[in-house]
Structures are given as structure tokens and as C-alpha cells.
Amino acid sequence: MAVLRIGFLGPSGTFTAQAMARFYSGQDYEGVPYAEIPELFGAVATGEVAAGVVPVENSLEGSVNVTLDLLVRDPAVVIVGEVILPVVHHLLARRPGRFTRVLSHPHALAQCRAFLERELPGVVREATTSTAEAARLVASADESWAAIGTEEAAERYGLVVVARAIQDSAENETRFVVIGREPASRTGKDKTSIAFSLRHDRPGVLYAALGEFARRGINLTKIESRPARRSIGHYIFFIDCEGHKEDAPVAAALAAIIKMSTFFKVLGSYPRWE
Numbered sequence: 001m002a003v004l005r006i007g008f009l010g011p012s013g014t015f016t017a018q019a020m021a022r023f024y025s026g027q028d029y030e031g032v033p034y035a036e037i038p039e040l041f042g043a044v045a046t047g048e049v050a051a052g053v054v055p056v057e058n059s060l061e062g063s064v065n066v067t068l069d070l071l072v073r074d075p076a077v078v079i080v081g082e083v084i085l086p087v088v089h090h091l092l093a094r095r096p097g098r099f100t101r102v103l104s105h106p107h108a109l110a111q112c113r114a115f116l117e118r119e120l121p122g123v124v125r126e127a128t129t130s131t132a133e134a135a136r137l138v139a140s141a142d143e144s145w146a147a148i149g150t151e152e153a154a155e156r157y158g159l160v161v162v163a164r165a166i167q168d169s170a171e172n173e174t175r176f177v178v179i180g181r182e183p184a185s186r187t188g189k190d191k192t193s194i195a196f197s198l199r200h201d202r203p204g205v206l207y208a209a210l211g212e213f214a215r216r217g218i219n220l221t222k223i224e225s226r227p228a229r230r231s232i233g234h235y236i237f238f239i240d241c242e243g244h245k246e247d248a249p250v251a252a253a254l255a256a257i258i259k260m261s262t263f264f265k266v267l268g269s270y271p272r273w274e
């Protein structure tokens with residue numbers, strides 16, 4: 001059988017690469033790095049790769065907005081799995097010293113805010129497309145540049161770990177989703193992700209929508225709203241619930257919500273990460 005080609009937010013040494021390795025452990029696969037999340041969605045949609053792994057939310061910083069927006073907008077892509085990983089950041093450099101610039105993914109810089117304010121006040125923070133890309137750039141830059149990233153990135157790009165575990169919380173973790181073109185099959189331990197916009201024609205519609213889950217005893221694992229990218233006051237709600245969209249109670253709740261919605265999309269039903 002042909003080796004599975006799996007897209008991930010690269011280059012090698014990102015947290016997304018770790019998530020891919022966990023999800024596909026024991027399987028014969030080849031990781032294909034993409035520098036940007038939209039490009040990776042495109043590669044999954046066209047079949048250039050069989051599936052892709054992207055970050056979706058972090059326990060300190062919240063959602064990865066570009067991923068949520070693409071899950072809503074891309075008609076060819078569904079969530080087929082999830083991975084939740086502890087995220088431990090290190091300060092990486094060519095050698096210890098005084099730093100003038102620190103590079104990383106904006107989410108990583110934000111997850112280390114307290115350390116940066118305390119230990120590197122006034123040092124310029126520069127956003128990169130991933131933590132590993134920051135390490136790759138620092139490896140060939142001035143010695144006063146540092147990166148925030150994984151130990152694996154330090155090894156891969158020839159850097160040393162200057163400060164360990166610099167994230168604001170020891171409990172820091174990121175949830176990743178695996179995206180594909182064909183829905184995942186039902187396992188009995190599934191989760192369903194939906195996105196919808198509600199009609200504005202009567203009070204209490206969000207309350208009514210949540211009630212459809214509550215009165216069927218369906219547990220929600222996430223609720224979030226994002227701007228619908230129109231004018232103020234228009235939102236898209238993102239809900240994750242336990243169960244598969246074909247389980248009778250979930251199917252009934254979703255059917256009721258569709259009737260209250262101006263937009264509705266099942267982003268996927270997939271095995272829960274445990």
C-alpha cells in the first residue's frame with residue numbers, strides 16, 4: 001500500500017509535527033510540511049495530501065482563528081480526528097548571551113508573555129509562521145536573536161536551550177485537529193463539531209439552541225463565538241458536543257438547531273482524544 005502523505009504546519013520541529021507523530025504513531029506515513037495553514041487546507045482539499053494536522057485552540061491563548069475560519073469556509077474539508085498535547089516552550093539560541101530579538105509563532109510568544117516581560121524586557125518580539133521556522137531563522141541570524149520553540153527544533157537547527165519551560169502555565173496544552181476529505185467512521189466514543197449563525201428574529205435563540213443539547217443530556221465540550229466577518233453583531237457559534245452526528249439524540253439536537261439558523265455546518269464527527 002502507498003505511504004500516507006500527511007500535511008502539517010512546518011517546517012520539521014513544530015508542535016504540530018509532534019501532534020501528527022502522536023496521531024499517526026504505528027502507521028506508515030510521510031509528513032509533508034506547509035508554511036501556512038491556508039496552504040495546508042488547500043493541499044487537503046485538492047488531494048495533494050491524504051490528511052492534514054492543524055492547531056485549533058490553546059488553553060492559554062484561545063482559538064487559532066485562521067483554522068476556525070477555514071473549517072467554516074472550506075466545503076471540501078472535514079475534521080476526522082483530534083489530538084491534545086502538553087505544550088512546553090524553551091528559549092533557543094546559538095549560544096547563551098544578551099538578546100535583542102525573540103522570534104516565534106504569535107501564539108507561542110503570547111503563551112510566554114510573563115517570562116518575556118520579566119526576563120527579556122524591551123526585547124523586540126517578532127512573529128513567524130511557526131516555532132520551528134523561528135528556530136530555523138535564528139540558526140543563521142545574528143547571535144543576539146533567540147527563538148521560542150521545541151527541544152526537537154533546537155536539535156534540528158543546531159541551537160541550544162537557554163531557558164527551559166518558559167510558558168506561563170505548567171498546564172499549557174494545545175488541541176489540534178486532523179482534517180481530511182471523507183468523514184471519519186463512528187467509534188462509539190466520538191465528538192461532533194458544528195458551526196452556525198442564528199436567526200435574529202426573536203429573543204433567546206442562543207438559549208434555545210443550547211437547550212436542545214441540555215434537554216437531551218448531551219455534554220458540550222466547547223462553545224465559542226467568532227465574528228461572522230460582516231458587520232458588528234453577526235456571529236458564528238462553534239460548539240463541540242459528545243457523540244456522533246448519527247447518534248439519535250445528537251441528530252435530533254442538530255435538526256432543531258438547523259431550523260433556528262441562517263447558516264449551519266457540521267465540521268466533523270470524529271473519535272475523542274482520551
Ligand SMILES: O=C(O)C(=O)C[C@]1(C(=O)O)C=C[C@@H](O)C=C1
Pocket residue numbers: 009013014015016017055058064087105107108129130131132174
Ligand atoms: O508553531 C508551532 O510549533 C505550531 O505547531 C503552532 C502552534 C499554534 O498555532 O498554536 C501550536 C502549538 C503551540 O500552541 C504554539 C504554536
